[in-house]
Amino acid sequence: MKKNPTKQKVVDAASILFFQNGFHGTSVRDIADKATVNVSLISYYFKSKQGLLEHAVTQYYEAYLKAIETAMLNNESISPLERLKKMIEAIIHYKQSNHQxxxxxxxxxxxDSVFVREMTVTYLAKENYFISNSFYAIFPKQKKNNLDSQFLLMQLKGMLITPYILQNEWKNQVVGTDSHNQFAKNYIRTIENWLDYVVTQNN
Known part of the structure; x- marks a missing residue:
């Protein structure tokens, strides 16, 4: 479906301001000014700031999960380890291209908020399913789902979110498209090296 350019401009403006000021620190007027649209247009498209947030999050996660699914479907014929690496590559590239x-x-x-609980029972549950199943597939049958592999899965999930929780660690190094691409490339390689080590230690 073709995106409405004006509607998308509002979503993009909101994304920048939510990142900079937080949801509660951003007003509808701020978003309208940033997007250079009338406040009434935001009400027309989204009903409220909460409606705008829900739309933006839905759009983000639907495209994100689609990127994961596509990476998995396009790499069905390769080994579980290489397939997991392709999925991780898709995850980091997506998150980095939508960095803010x-x-x-x-x-x-x-x-701990209503927002979190709603995300948990919808998109995050599906994300967890994809990541967990792909990760456990790299282990021998007798080592799947044991305590050590559960701890390792937790470490992998941590690596996938750390750059976006500790973004201030990188704010002076990742400032343009080229540096975002380079960061993604280097970070993916680091995770892949960790995965190679994990496989070596558990096979």
Whole structure:
């Protein structure tokens, strides 16, 4: 479906402001000014600031999960380890190409809120299913789902979100498209090296 450019401009403006000021620190007027649209247009499209947030999050996660599914479907014929690496590559590239909103979402997910609970029972459950199944597939049958592999899965999940929770660690190094791409490339390689070590130690 073709996106409405004006509607998308509002979503993009909101994403920037939510990242900079937080959801509660951003007003509808701020978003309208940033997007250079009338406040009434935001009400027309989204009903409220909460409606705008829900739309933006839905759009983000649907595209994110689609990227994961596509990576899995396009790599069905390769080994479980290489397939997992392809999925991780898709995850990091997606999050990095949507860096500000990725940081905002992960910041919000660190809080106990209605927003978090709603995300948990919908998109995060599906994300967890994809990551967990793909990760456990790299282990021998007797080592799947034991305590050590559960701890390792927790470490992997931590690596996938750390750059977007600790974004201030990288704010002076990742400032343009090229540096975002380079960061993604280097970070993916680091995770892949960790995975190679994990496989070596558990096979």
């Amino acid at each position: 909103f990725s940081c905002f979402i992960h910041r919000e997910l660190s809080l």
